[in-house]
Amino acid sequence: MTKTATKIYSGPLSMFGAKVQIAALEKGIDFDLVMVPFTKDDAYEPKHPEVLRVSPVKQQVPVLVDDEVELFDSTQIFEYLEDRYPAPALWPRGVAERARARQLEQKSDEVFFPNVIRLFGLQHDMQSAPAVAACAACARYYDEMESLLAAREYLAGPYSFADIAFYMACIFADRKGARMTPATPRLVAWRGRMGERDAVRTVVEPMMQFLASEGRDVASFLVPR
Numbered sequence: 001m002t003k004t005a006t007k008i009y010s011g012p013l014s015m016f017g018a019k020v021q022i023a024a025l026e027k028g029i030d031f032d033l034v035m036v037p038f039t040k041d042d043a044y045e046p047k048h049p050e051v052l053r054v055s056p057v058k059q060q061v062p063v064l065v066d067d068e069v070e071l072f073d074s075t076q077i078f079e080y081l082e083d084r085y086p087a088p089a090l091w092p093r094g095v096a097e098r099a100r101a102r103q104l105e106q107k108s109d110e111v112f113f114p115n116v117i118r119l120f121g122l123q124h125d126m127q128s129a130p131a132v133a134a135c136a137a138c139a140r141y142y143d144e145m146e147s148l149l150a151a152r153e154y155l156a157g158p159y160s161f162a163d164i165a166f167y168m169a170c171i172f173a174d175r176k177g178a179r180m181t182p183a184t185p186r187l188v189a190w191r192g193r194m195g196e197r198d199a200v201r202t203v204v205e206p207m208m209q210f211l212a213s214e215g216r217d218v219a220s221f222l223v224p225r
Helices: 015-026 049-054 074-084 095-119 129-151 161-175 185-195 198-213
Strands: 006-010 031-035 063-066 069-072
Touching: 006 015, 006 049, 015 074, 015 161, 015 198, 049 063, 049 069, 063 074, 069 074, 074 095, 074 161, 095 129, 095 161, 129 185, 161 185, 161 198, 185 198
Parallel strands: 006 031
Antiparallel strands: 006 063, 063 069
């Protein structure tokens, strides 16, 4: 029986889909990428039928289909990829270290990124109290990550899913006005190292090109100088 190709369903502006793409590339997985249609007016409508089938409630990318395994949610896909393709590892080896890395990945999505989401509708008034508060919350989180990098190159020690998640969140934060500053030099250097990775460039560069083609803001630190 012929093995069904691994498929990843994502979208040109899906931060969470980009996370999964980067992880799969880092692991050297042979996969087919299906980019679901996106337009300025309709966003991801109508929904792709495979996305609806695998994720009928959330109805969102990313979705992974790998033989009999069908998953949605980037974190759940991370866990599957690590089990299915253990090398190269993208979680630390030690139990405690893995737990801390998993928490960092979760905090990136559930603690840091909600502040970025609050900025999405505030681009016309970045001096408003809600925008100032969201940017301040992002700055506090940057300070927390800066402290983690005092004696390591990556957030959880070795390069991991935690770095992939936070890097993608930082791109959207920068685009929406919550930018890093020289107050966190180690974090800025980390961001530079992340951007030099082949897997990251392969995914992020087309996303920035798509944004530019749509007349949308590109992350300032990714604009050629």
